[in-house]
């Protein structure tokens with residue numbers, strides 16, 4: 001049977017990227033998705049904004065919602081200092097299998113932990129299961145209609161603390177209007193929009209950075 005898009009992206013990584021070199025994994029995926037087959041990675045342009053937010057914050061505990069092929073997990077993981085950890089949640093087993101390989105090819109298996117399952121099921125269990133108190137940084141890039149429910153669940157589970165930074169992909173395209181309205185209106189957040197473009201295209205998209213005020 002035909003291979004899937006994530007499987008073809010993984011093959012490009014294994015054929016072209018240098019093992020243990022996250023930078024080469026990132027550039028191989030961006031080149032492949034720009035020139036051969038588009039895929040919904042955050043990409044290089046929005047990725048540069050993601051990099052600057054992570055580098056400035058230097059987080060110790062990071063949560064990612066929606067691993068897909070592992071591109072942003074590698075992007076974030078490569079910037080984390082020793083002892084820092086990224087937990088990334090993915091509920092599609094086929095995507096999770098590809099992402100594990102991509103994360104391993106980048107040599108980040110000791111920094112990035114992929115947890116298979118739905119965010120709604122796992123968020124309430126992260127503290128008891130992984131001994132996490134609160135997150136320093138959260139990257140939202142899963143189903144756009146799930147952003148709002150999950151940020152509210154994170155609040156309820158007290159996994160946010162004063163200064164926790166949430167960065168949401170695709171707030172314009174495909175869009176997350178209910179999430180945007182919430183973080184921009186709520187007194188609990190200081191929110192800011194970083195205008196950019198949809199990965200590998202000229203269409204507008206952007207990232208919303210929201211600081212939890214606690």
Ligand SMILES: CCCNc1ncnc2c1ncn2[C@@H]1O[C@H](/C=C/CNC(=O)c2cc(-c3ccc(F)cc3)cc(O)c2O)[C@@H](O)[C@H]1O
Pocket residue numbers: 040041042065066067068069089090091092095117118119120141142143144145146147169170173174198199
């Ligand atoms: C409701 C939340 C459910 N909880 C969940 N828990 C764990 N993993 C979840 C997940 N939801 C989705 N996922 C996974 O996240 C990933 C989903 C991402 C959804 N992303 C998009 O739809 C998306 C779509 C576009 C896009 C933009 C324009 C266009 F023409 C076509 C596509 C661009 C992006 O950057 C995107 O991120 C998958 O790997 C999926 O299996």
Ligand SMILES: [Mg+2]
Pocket residue numbers: 040041042141169170
């Ligand atoms: Mg996205």
